[in-house]
Amino acid sequence: MARMPGATWRPIPVNYSGGGISPRIVVVHIMEGTLTGTDSWFRQSRARASSHFGTGKNGALYQWVDTANRAWAQAAGNSFCISIENEGKGGDRLTDAQLDRNAEILAWAHRTHGIPLQRTNSTSGRGLGWHGMGGSAWGGHTSCPGPKIVAQLDEIVARARKITGSGGTPGGSGGTPPTGKAPTFPLPHRWAFGPKSGPNWQVSGFYSHRSDLRRWQQRMLDRGWVGIGNADGLYGPRTARVARQFQAEKGLGVDALIGRATWDAAWTAPVT
Structure with missing residues (x-):
């Protein structure tokens, strides 16, 4: 019930x-x-x-x-x-x-x-x-x-x-969720959705499960990055744009892919 x-x-x-x-x-x-x-x-x-x-x-x-x-x-x-x-x-x-x-x-x-x-x-x-x-x-x-x-x-x-206590506003970044230890980074399975030469290899093939990406998207929403849209587990233009902006803000390599550093920073980096 x-x-x-x-x-x-x-x-x-x-x-x-x-x-x-x-x-x-x-x-x-x-x-x-x-x-x-x-x-x-x-x-x-x-x-x-x-x-x-x-x-x-x-x-x-x-x-x-x-x-x-x-x-x-x-x-x-x-x-x-x-x-x-x-x-x-x-x-x-x-x-x-x-x-x-x-x-x-x-x-x-x-x-x-x-x-x-x-x-x-x-x-x-x-x-x-x-x-x-x-x-x-x-x-x-x-x-x-x-x-x-x-x-x-x-x-x-x-x-x-x-x-x-999630912080954030519907208009953009600036929330104050607590920082701390990041969840274990999900190992990327780059071959999950097709051959390496496929046009969507870096995008669609980065995660073995949609739940991994959904977890990162929801964390970013809780930080206030509502421009990401929905935490749907799908890697689209909004997720890529937020990833780039977040990487640039935190001094990470800007490639729009959610690798280990970008994953960890979503939980450990201070909210600005």
């Missing part, structure tokens, strides 16, 4: 699916109504809808569905999303109290499910997103939660980072 401490547990008997979820995105919604009204609606079979969490404008926080189960909030996204319904209507902004509750949920999801403290604009990404980004596959609610709330997502990430 995965229930969030501090949330009022309001389990619903219908409108969710047991199990079958691997969370990687926290999705922000707007209720088009009140917390009390939504609580009542989710208990009716005809609603065919639910959410994991709900916030009130005054800071109330409900949990309706255990995050080990699928809430019915994003259609095709239900198998990998944790949903937050927020009291209000289209055109509203989240109150300061709602921003805090959303940040607390994101921080808890980070600790409990490993969801990174970052924005994502893609349904294939990881982090904090919003309902409308899923388009027709997520029910076609492209106006949910509205542009004013979408503009507040960076603030939610920043508050979640503060809660967890």
Whole structure:
């Protein structure tokens, strides 16, 4: 079971699916109504809808569905999303109290499910997103939660980072995660994805497992290098750019590859 401490547990008997979820995105919604009204609606079979969490404008926080189960909030996204319904209507902004509750949920999801403290604009990404980004596959609610709330997502990430002590800001480097001994450097398997002469040898073939690169990317995000995008375990232009910038900042050899020195520096070098 995965229930969030501090949330009022309001389990619903219908409108969710047991199990079958691997969370990687926290999705922000707007209720088009009140917390009390939504609580009542989710208990009716005809609603065919639910959410994991709900916030009130005054800071109330409900949990309706255990995050080990699928809430019915994003259609095709239900198998990998944790949903937050927020009291209000289209055109509203989240109150300061709602921003805090959303940040607390994101921080808890980070600790409990490993969801990174970052924005994502893609349904294939990881982090904090919003309902409308899923388009027709997520029910076609492209106006949910509205542009004013979408503009507040960076603030939610920043508050979640503060809660967890990860440091950093959504706009760039400057976080203050603790430094210390780096995890054991994963030996590179340069032949993992094709012959040495292949066009992507230095890029795609540098790691034997995506989890190694994902770990380094997440560490860089925690340091504040949010320009890296998502910690997805894929080596793309953003990861290469951040690697170069980080290497230059720390006086390392600038080749954009995450070798032993660059790996270790992500944990041991002071944050500037």
